Amino acid sequence: MKALRFHGRNDLRLEEVPEPFAGPGEVKVEVVWCGVCGTDIHEYQTGPSAIPSSERAHPLTGGHFPLTLGHEFAGKVVELGSGADAAPIGSRVAVEPLFRCGDCDFCRLGEFNRCVQFAALGLHADGAFAQFIVVPDYMVHPIPAAVSLEAAALVEPIAVGWHAATRAGVGPGDTALVTGAGPIGLGSLIALRALGASRVFVSEIGNGARARAARELGADRVVDPQVDDVVATVLDETQGAGVDIAIDTAGVQPALDAAVGAVRNGGTVVSSASWEGPAEVDLRTLLVREIGLLGTLAYSSEFADVLASMESAGPAIVEALVTKRVALSEAIEGGFDELIERKDDHIKILVGPDRTADARAFDDP
Numbered sequence: 001m002k003a004l005r006f007h008g009r010n011d012l013r014l015e016e017v018p019e020p021f022a023g024p025g026e027v028k029v030e031v032v033w034c035g036v037c038g039t040d041i042h043e044y045q046t047g048p049s050a051i052p053s054s055e056r057a058h059p060l061t062g063g064h065f066p067l068t069l070g071h072e073f074a075g076k077v078v079e080l081g082s083g084a085d086a087a088p089i090g091s092r093v094a095v096e097p098l099f100r101c102g103d104c105d106f107c108r109l110g111e112f113n114r115c116v117q118f119a120a121l122g123l124h125a126d127g128a129f130a131q132f133i134v135v136p137d138y139m140v141h142p143i144p145a146a147v148s149l150e151a152a153a154l155v156e157p158i159a160v161g162w163h164a165a166t167r168a169g170v171g172p173g174d175t176a177l178v179t180g181a182g183p184i185g186l187g188s189l190i191a192l193r194a195l196g197a198s199r200v201f202v203s204e205i206g207n208g209a210r211a212r213a214a215r216e217l218g219a220d221r222v223v224d225p226q227v228d229d230v231v232a233t234v235l236d237e238t239q240g241a242g243v244d245i246a247i248d249t250a251g252v253q254p255a256l257d258a259a260v261g262a263v264r265n266g267g268t269v270v271s272s273a274s275w276e277g278p279a280e281v282d283l284r285t286l287l288v289r290e291i292g293l294l295g296t297l298a299y300s301s302e303f304a305d306v307l308a309s310m311e312s313a314g315p316a317i318v319e320a321l322v323t324k325r326v327a328l329s330e331a332i333e334g335g336f337d338e339l340i341e342r343k344d345d346h347i348k349i350l351v352g353p354d355r356t357a358d359a360r361a362f363d364d365p
């Protein structure tokens with residue numbers, strides 16, 4: 001089968017690899033859609049960063065590069081190993097790509113994103129930019145009938161935003177600021193809205209695809225930080241109080257400053273951006289204004305909630321987020337390079353196997 005393999009920085013190759021088979025407790029999935037993530041781009045452009053080298057293979061998975069990328073995906077079950085029963089053969093599934101060591105305190109509590117041997121498909125084991133993938137049974141989530149496979153492939157990045165919103169403790173009537181309207185920022189917006197936030201501000205540079213998507217997905221106000229002062233705008237529209245929650249997904253100093261500046265006294269700032277280096281926070285501000293600052297990584301129990309929300313919101317989310325579909329054989333130029341060279345035009349590019357032209361027909365339940 002064909003697979004898109006990471007060999008090192010700026011070295012992705014479409015290769016022929018042996019088709020995997022499902023061992024005990026494993027499920028073989030025919031991949032239909034797999035999204036290109038910022039993390040994939042980061043590894044391609046500046047990595048290897050999270051992906052281990054052969055000298056430092058991952059202790060849980062044994063994974064190292066060359067390795068197949070791709071961790072945001074959905075497909076159909078084609079084979080079940082002995083004891084695997086998460087979904088019957090032929091059923092449509094989304095895959096939660098985090099491994100579980102099963103032994104650590106965090107795994108015992110169900111906090112799999114905190115596992116001491118944290119590992120993910122597509123970074124620490126072969127991922128889903130391939131025709132088939134074999135995954136542990138516990139990663140598999142059956143898709144409700146009303147949810148398309150395209151929507152299901154978006155569950156992973158939205159779950160990251162959902163977890164950030166949950167970490168912030170969002171509740172009905174809360175106000176919020178999200179900095180950055182990439183997939184994680186938009187996922188945070190979707191989650192804040194679904195979990196009852198009454199007003200959500202989004203900051204995003206320019207008036208391109210991302211700002212437009214933020215408006216479509218229910219942002220009350222999209223602020224361009226190159227035109228308007230984000231903090232002043234938020235304070236102005238909240239009677240000087242600030243927002244209850246600020247989620248930073250931009251990962252640049254001005255955005256973090258805006259998040260801290262726009263949150264109310266006693267409010268919560270959540271950092272879910274992947275920074276290139278250290279950031280500055282004036283801890284005196286956190287002290288004087290009793291602001292909480294939290295980090296957040298991936299998700300732990302949000303997949304089912306996001307999948308359920310997709311039953312009604314799925315079509316609008318696909319429409320707002322998916323800016324291109326490309327076949328696996330064209331994914332390097334048409335997916336990765338396209339996202340780098342025409343960043344402003346894209347939010348999420350979905351890669352399908354080499355039948356992308358008719359994959360929508362394949363998408364029917």
Ligand SMILES: [Zn+2]
Pocket residue numbers: 037038039071072156157
């Ligand atoms: Zn991702």
Ligand SMILES: [Zn+2]
Pocket residue numbers: 100101102103104105106107114115116117
């Ligand atoms: Zn663990």
